[in-house]
Amino acid sequence: MSTTAELASVPVRGKPAQNQGRPDRFRADIQGLRAIAVSLVLLYHLWPNRLTGGFIGVDVFFVISGFLITSHLVGSVPTRGADLVRFWAKRIRRLLPAALLVLAATLIGSRLFAPETQWDNTAREVMAATVYGENWRLAQTSVDYLASENAASPVQHFWSLSVEEQFYLFWPILILLLAGLARRRGLPTLKVVLAGLVVVVGGSLAYSIQATSTEPASAYFVTPTRMWELGAGALLAVMTRLAAARLGRDAERERAGGRWTLLAWLGLAAVALTAVTYTGATPFPGWQALLPVLGTVAVIGAAAAPAGLSPTRLLRLRPVQWMGDISYSVYLWHWPLIALLPAVSGGHLGRLDKFAILVASLVLGTLSKRYVEDAFRFGRRVPGIRRTYVLAAVAMSVVLVLAGLQVVEIQHRQQQARAELEQALSGDNPCFGAAAWSSKVTCQPVPYSDILPSPADAAKDKSDAYSDNCWVYPPFRTTKSCIFGDKNGQVSIALLGNSHAGHWLPALQEIAKQKHWKITTFLASECTPSTTPVQWDTDAKQAGCLKWAKSVQRQIIKGHFDLVVASNRNGHPAVGLTNKKSQSAWQAGYRDYLSTLDRAGVHVSVIHDNPFPGKPIPDCLAENPDQMHTCDGRPDRWVPRDPMVAAAEELHSSRLSTVDLTRYFCDEQSCPAVIGGVIVYFDGSHITKTYSRTLAPYLLGPLTAAVAKSR
Structure with a gap:
């Protein structure tokens, strides 16, 4: 959900691996996949009974993120701590401004429109989301029978962003360590990285299958059950880099063009099939997530040229590309609108309400992309590395303090209410x-x-x-x-x-x-x-x-x-x-x-x-x-x-x-x-x-x- 900026940094099938730290070309098919993914999630949240498996849009995002981020990392392998600091600074500038804006707006909107019974839980979840720990909080409450009747939190969609951010923290460190091991042993760097990632992805998949079968409620949210999905994209990135270095000629791709086009269509079909056949009763993620994950891997791996019957001709259409471009901001804004609007509209979302949410999500997503995301990445005064971390710490602290003050206020009100209650009971x-x-x-x-x-x-x-x-x-x-x-x-x-x-x-x-x-x-x-x-x-x-x-x-x-x-x-x-x-x-x-x-x-x-x-x-x-x-x-x-x-x-x-x-x-x-x-x-x-x-x-x-x- 967070890697639009990296779409250029992807090698083309059959291209030589020269200048690997530099973008080779823009991947319109991946941008289109992002549009499909956010559309699935948006439609599922608005009409869950019609697109019963739309939640797999998140899994599509995971694969894309794993692929793009790992493509960067293996294109310019980190060798020291300073490389990691620069990498994380880019992620901060890319993700944090829009996320913190939505969290602050949601906190204020919750206070203005949501019933007071939801203020405390919303504030605590905003705090968890601010430090990208929302998925673990939801995993804890998901196994609480009494919590299952709570109203939906307006920031619970941050669980997937939390998984991604934890991946971004862990993954470059893992690649740095594997690359260091390869240098010390005198082994090919990419092959050692590939072997290490296979172990991590295989272990995560095995744990995901086991956890989904024993405690599916919490397994849905925790990072170890989801890491393999991002890792599947990461494996594809490494193998693509290895294949590009080995082939070294464009003619190979041309001879196989029809085969790759078919693979891309099969991948899209797998994603569509799960979107319409999976339901909330489907044990997930576990092995059931293999179909949408491998489908996404197929589309990205095919890198089908925009010619003939290739799906890339559809994915590169301007409306699709626009949707992919604003997908991160749309994802951020859509759920708070869905969760808070019933408090204004009388507790039920009608057709007009859902249409308004759809339009508002697209409008806010467009504005947020232009004036928040792009401003911090491409504006005239893009902060340097040190200033990036300082601004991030200050901004996160502001949101945490605002949420903390709301928690303290609620606790004070509850103390007063309990005193009144004890007086009433003793009368x-x-x-x-x-x-x-x-x-x-x-x-x-x-x-x-x-x-x-x-x-x-x-x-x-x-x-x-x-x-x-x-x-x-x-x-x-x-x-x-x-x-x-x-x-x-x-x-x-x-x-x-x-x-x-x-x-x-x-x-x-x-x-x-x-x-x-x-x-x-x-x-x-x-x-x-x-x-x-x-x-x-x-x-x-x-x-x-x-x-x-x-x-x-x-x-x-x-x-x-x-x-x-x-x-x-x-x-x-x-x-x-x-x-x-x-x-x-x-x-x-x-x-x-x-x-x-x-x-x-x-x-x-x-x-x-x-x-x-x-x-x-x-x-x-x-x-x-x-x-x-x-x-x-x-x-x-x-x-x-x-x-x-x-x-x-x-x-x-x-x-x-x-x-x-x-x-x-x-x-x-x-x-x-x-x-x-x-x-x-x-x-x-x-x-x-x-x-x-x-x-x-x-x-x-x-x-x-x-x-x-x-x-």
């Missing part, structure tokens, strides 16, 4: 939280300015199971438990399930304060305690979840708990079924699991799963402060069928009981997003810690009765 307001449903007094609606926790703070208002790291995460290789309440309590409670069990912990803690109960958690992210295999994105997660459920079952039986409190959300379909058709399979798995506990004499109380909004409630409230009711839902849409409750009731055992607190979430007409001045959900399905605490009085009776039965 005796009969209309606070769930009490509003059963209050004998008339409870008045609470204005947006007074709801607790604040929408910006609600997303972090989670049970202590998160701060105390009490979770087992995919692929569930172990079990884990935490103890809360009275550690010496005579009544021992086990809390069992996934995140929809974990959000009941605050209510149990309130009860434990009164009853001196000891609470032991057995919690796994997304995994349900069941014998039914459900569909995961890897076989290891599917097997690990079943193994965790069985292991926890044994621990509970041996633990002699007075009561097991269980609750779950079923987010994964049974193997071979859809979610809608999985109800009976889920119920059967719970029935088997609970019957085993029942036969062992374990008492279990199953809490009916809470209503499921399916949209981030804090964001909705922040976007609609004067119409908070628009964030409410209907019981027939939000209240789920609970297969674990159905299984417990089906078994008709005195040791199995159920608790349904739906009446404290919904009445006959509505499921409010705010009840008694308290935000009910911290995302699209999980209960806030605050609202959970207000439910304790209504959970106390059923659980006390269940404990009494067990003793």
Whole structure:
């Protein structure tokens, strides 16, 4: 996405390798490939359901970048540190000005137009993008089940730029070391470089295949799984240089012209095929990325002449070349527009909105290319090497400080909100939280300015199971438990399930304060305690979840708990079924699991799963402060069928009981997003810690009765 300037520095097939440090000719076909790549990404982000594999445009960019950068490096092999300093200075002048401009504009735009719930995350991602570490931040959050419901960050597209910048930092050092090794051993430099790159590319590809099969969410972003794609272009650059030196005559290319034209068409066909057939469900990158990568390699390697039926005749058309020329800036600008415009247009991108984004991306890309990119590279006062680094450090610091100030401000607001929250919880307001449903007094609606926790703070208002790291995460290789309440309590409670069990912990803690109960958690992210295999994105997660459920079952039986409190959300379909058709399979798995506990004499109380909004409630409230009711839902849409409750009731055992607190979430007409001045959900399905605490009085009776039965 960042190498338009280097398009001239590419050897032509059949040209001698003389003057290798100097450009040989302009590669219009590569410029055209860049236009195709950015168009695929742009169209995919605007119409993801129509161009389902458009994301592979990024992979096309990677190959181009690897090829062009390595062509420069092997054309003038770095031999000392000063060569690297000059190389990086060029990259800074080429990439940083436009990137920092977009980051600063996005930070300001987010503050002006996005809801306050997104300010903190946007500021932190701007900081990560500024230092080109966004891909690692996204890799970390991609495996966080709760983070998956967050609104899209307006700078998350910087993940690919981060990968490239890390490549630009590492690759010249690698080539310098390989070239140094060749000189010391008296071996041909390019052949040693080629051998070294083959090892790196092969290792990266192998790791990409392995990581994509075990943790595809994070594998999509991390640098080691992507390095081979840039490396594929790099290998082509070295082999092209070697071939040019060996052939040394133009006639060879002319005799093979038809063959290279066919190869170029086949390469474009491979890219097009993946763009229309791949989907978000395709495990990627892994071996599936070979098709678009090798297709791009074929087009670049063919270097087809613009004659006859060659695709280069199309790729060199003026509109295509213009699109390729502004592709870097278009890529920078398009995603912030897509992410922020819904905050202005009412939360949905219509056809007019998408057309406006398309036009704005092209206009901003053109202006940015001319007045920012070119000004720092070809202007009258192009900074020298030392000044380049100084200006870069100052500009990056400015963006980091602006983002940091926003983070500090949000933290200060959250501290104030938490103080207000603790004061409210310690009071005796009969209309606070769930009490509003059963209050004998008339409870008045609470204005947006007074709801607790604040929408910006609600997303972090989670049970202590998160701060105390009490979770087992995919692929569930172990079990884990935490103890809360009275550690010496005579009544021992086990809390069992996934995140929809974990959000009941605050209510149990309130009860434990009164009853001196000891609470032991057995919690796994997304995994349900069941014998039914459900569909995961890897076989290891599917097997690990079943193994965790069985292991926890044994621990509970041996633990002699007075009561097991269980609750779950079923987010994964049974193997071979859809979610809608999985109800009976889920119920059967719970029935088997609970019957085993029942036969062992374990008492279990199953809490009916809470209503499921399916949209981030804090964001909705922040976007609609004067119409908070628009964030409410209907019981027939939000209240789920609970297969674990159905299984417990089906078994008709005195040791199995159920608790349904739906009446404290919904009445006959509505499921409010705010009840008694308290935000009910911290995302699209999980209960806030605050609202959970207000439910304790209504959970106390059923659980006390269940404990009494067990003793």
